[in-house]
Amino acid sequence: MQKALLSTVTKVISGASLGLLVLVSACSYSNGGDPAPCNDPTPVTYAGVISPIFDTNCRSCHGAGVYQTLGGGNDYSSYQAIKNQSARLILGCISHEAGYNPMPKGGAKISACDIARIKSWIDAGQPNN
Template identity: 50%
Template sequence: MAVNYSFSALLRPVLAGASLLALGLAAGCSYSHGEPAPACDVPSENVTYSAVISPIFDAHCRECHGTTVYTTKGSGNNFGDYAAINRYFSPAKIIGSIRHAPNAIAMPQGRDMLSECDIQRIEKWIAAGKPNN
């Protein structure tokens, strides 16, 4: 007794698996807004909070330091929005933490250090006076 399978019936599981793999890879290479991380050319970038810094904080900080969780997960440090960051802000403390400096609490806690490019962006933003737009 012969079993007949159509080509499309055989191809369907392969295409479904490839689609799931592509979605997984794309999700691993993006900020929380679904946009890919910007290319690293910090010297020529216009680094503002809304365009560059907020997506970095979304991807790496707000899981613990967001507006709704900072009191329980973020030791009271709210990085939920521009105004909250500016109320807390200590450039030396933030840079020490994200650079995993000695005597600083390494952030993000329990994870790898931010990319050198993202750290340079944050440093450039601070040096420029923390512009919002």
């Protein structure tokens, strides 16, 4: 009886271990893949990806008519306006890094995927189209 119980316990533990191994190996980061939070193959351009992110998260305070009163003078109303801003400031604020004002002000941090998209866009030279 003890031998049968031990055999059953061993099979359960082996099965659980195998299941955990399969789950962990499915993670792209553990496979040596890109640890980026999103793997969207769409080219990151201002018009196609970045402007909608700024529409959703930034322009209520940093838009054309309000950036001087609500946005601390930081204008994110257009492609050229964003290019004129410090990329380091933008990334520091949206990433909630120490020493930067966390943005959006009073709101939740934007998604890790959107932060990665903005960083990718900056790293690619901020293409417009």
